[in-house]
Amino acid sequence: MGLPGPGLWLKRLWVLLEVAVHVAVGKLLLTLFPDRVKKNILAMGDKTGMTRNPNFSHDNWIPTFFSTQYFWFVLKVRWQRLEDTTELGGLAPNCPVVHLSGQRCNIWDFMQG
Template sequence: MLSIRVFLQKLLILLHVTLCVIVGKTLMVLFPNAMKRYILKLGAKSRMNENPKFSYENWGPTFFSFKYLLFVLKVKWKRLEDEAYEGHPAPNTPVVTLNGEVRHLLDFMQDNRPLILNFGSYFSSTADFLIIYIEEAHAIDGWAFKNNVIIKNHRSLEDRKMAAQFLQKNNPLCPVVLDTMENLSSAKYAALPERLYLLQGGKVVYKGGAGPWNYHPQEIRAILEKMKSEMEGTSE
């Protein structure tokens, strides 16, 4: 019964996404300037427009392509496996350190300190941070953007480790771990292409919106500032 329900859900998603892509592509052909303004408005929500090395021509025209369709389908189908809900126990999925050690997400929690999961940050006095490197959103052999970092889809854990080392070189100031090749963390946290979570006491306290349009680090900042002020008020 469950498999039939999932199949029907995936079928409905397939029909909906395909229709949206067909309509979007048609509108881009008929009304290119209006669609450009619309896509740039979306880009502003994720601050993509603020990167001077990443112009609209690098990413805008890739919308509503066949590879775009495949990527959106993968994201929406993956979200059917979501098991992370606010107020509920956090999925303790396995991850792999850059040294090859298999650990679990909750291993990185220290007592009752909040843990910020940044699916793709730094340490603070209020919370700990952890970056989970997941599958590539815009690999060159997938839905690729121009003028982007050249990384292929990961075929092995070693591929994922090599890709994560690009991030490590930028000194993220917090631990970086790898999702397994089964993409368990990405699936159970519905994290593709990017997402923020706040865990505390083994539960999901905050579940951010799915990126890139609804990825808002300032919401995490507001929560941490509130926690810090409450801690300071208690200590007085």
């Protein structure tokens, strides 16, 4: 498979900068305007139906936004998406999947049974 090309490294650097700025601005807004940020995050949760869950507690969930764990999670997902691309006529990415039993494998292995 080899090392990734310089184009991928530049894209990774750009994604790192994007995510870092996103988290820094989000943390700043969360510090300066906590009620407004809370309202916006809850409005996004209304679109998905998550906040309609009676067991949902936003007091435990909202502080996790713009944290260090949030930064690393978003960065990891965005970097994986950079590698999961294909070109017209090329092979599709062999992305990881999880069985209902919890077993992890790749799509190709899953399709083979």
